[in-house]
Amino acid sequence: MTEISLHGRVALVTGGGRGLGEAYCHELARRGAAIVVHDSGTATDGHGHDPEPARNVAASIVAAGGRATACTSDASTEAGGSEAVAVAVRDFGRLDVVVANAGIIHDDQLTDWPTDRFEAVLRHHLLAAFHVIRPAFAVMKAMKYGRLILVSSAAGVFGQPGLTGYAAAKTGMVGLMNVAAIEGAPFGITANGIMPMAGTRMADAIMGEAAQTADGRAFLDTLRVDQVAPVVAYLASEACHETHTVFSAFGGRVAALQVGVTRGWTSPTGTLTAEDVAAHLPEITDPAGLLVPASITDEMAFDV
Template identity: 40%
Template sequence: MTIDFKDRVAIVTGAGGGLGREYALELAARGAKVVVNDFGGARDGSGGSATAAEVVVAEIEAKGGTAVANPASVTDFPAVEAMIADTLSRWGRVDILINNAGVLRDKSFAKMTLDDFRFVLDVHLMGSVNCTKAVWDAMRDAGYGRILMTSSSTGLYGNFGQANYGAAKLGLVGLMKTLALEGAKSNIHVNSIFPVAGTRMTEDVMPEEMLRLLAPKNVVPAALYLVSNVAPTSTILGAGAGGFHAAHVTLTHGIMVPEADRTVETVAARIAEITDRAGETVPTNGAEQGGLVMSRLGELKA
């Protein structure tokens, strides 16, 4: 099976370098028309220039592809709406959105300002919300859409000095989970990628050899699969250096406790049973937690 994107229109945010650039180049090579969006700011979000996006567009065009540059900040909803309107006017559709734009403002939580916390959430989480909201109706009307959120192992598992980044990245998983449910009837599939890659976000914390092994191009196969016509939905894939894996939000079987024993001491005494992962499940929606409890009420009468 060959996966191509012929006649598809894709928007990739943060595509002026790193992962976004690689996504844009490969999408174009496989036939997509690509909007290369990049605000062109520094790693911390300061500054701004269309040059980075224009360079990538030139690369695509030099290889015979079709692309256009857009310098909108994903934090500016009117600018994002204008980008979507321009894309629809130019090419008549938006099939794919890869929410990749991001910034870093790392510090321990004790030293982090609330402004730095809010800004990172604004770019990663609200930036993805802005872009997704702007394309949602067009995708629903077309009966087709593929949206990719960029999560992180920091969001899934934590990392020292990245409370703001981790909060945003796990928030994107929650957003994905709900949008996958809401988009299903319109053939809108929503997934998440958590990359292991050496980009300008990590260039000063990784040795050169590690950066080479973790080249962004190694994440592309997983990311493009998740926005292809055969993509699943509500899936979290990790990729990097040739490794591909999945993450799940699971629910343990837990315990049922009679009313007379529902105390803090009971939870403390039986925490090993509560957290035992044998027989854990991967719920498809939030209601399944309540469903698990309700289905086991009979155990309390035994």
């Protein structure tokens, strides 16, 4: 099989200063892409600002013979997201790939989640992605080429106790991906998602004290960043024609998320009652023959 190359391409990776984001930067650079390492350097709770992580990653790529620049703006703001895209175009003349990876984490039971924390998590994940993808999409549309990769999470798609804000934000990334994939198709722009798991700062924060136990460390050590970064490299490449798909990646396993609807039950008269729903629940929830729509229009058009 021909080696996947990103020579001549320019990639912007948000949250690129540490953890999985850093791994994405190095993998894309190793395959020839010029990298905008975007990271404001906040702590996992969203506080603080440190330009060094982004600068260090960019410097290490350059030292290895690659091309990279750091951007430390705050993508959770409209101006910060636009600045990241502008840096890519200014320094490298184009923008081919966006990996929307930035985010923070909080862990509270649902009844204890403060509104300001919920809003902060949405800003640093979902709005940060939107603020970068919207201006990037315009650049890609003009070039008639682009690769958008949105980092989601199984914690959102399937749920995880304590992560209300994180789960909501990460599931929102799938909605953003869905629309970007549909609108990008006529312009050669693919939009895909990834649900990664790896032993990073954020994983440590989620696990808390358990992450410092022998069993906890052993578990996290099985979830390596190098088991995820190659999936992102594929999605960032010309070899990828897949779009509108979310990939699960951890522990050496790669799988695709299928979001579908059952064939359900249709009232013969077109009207129904709550009692009808209760009576036909086995048919409504039967997963046999699951339908996987490509859009809301597809679901409405299915002949069930």
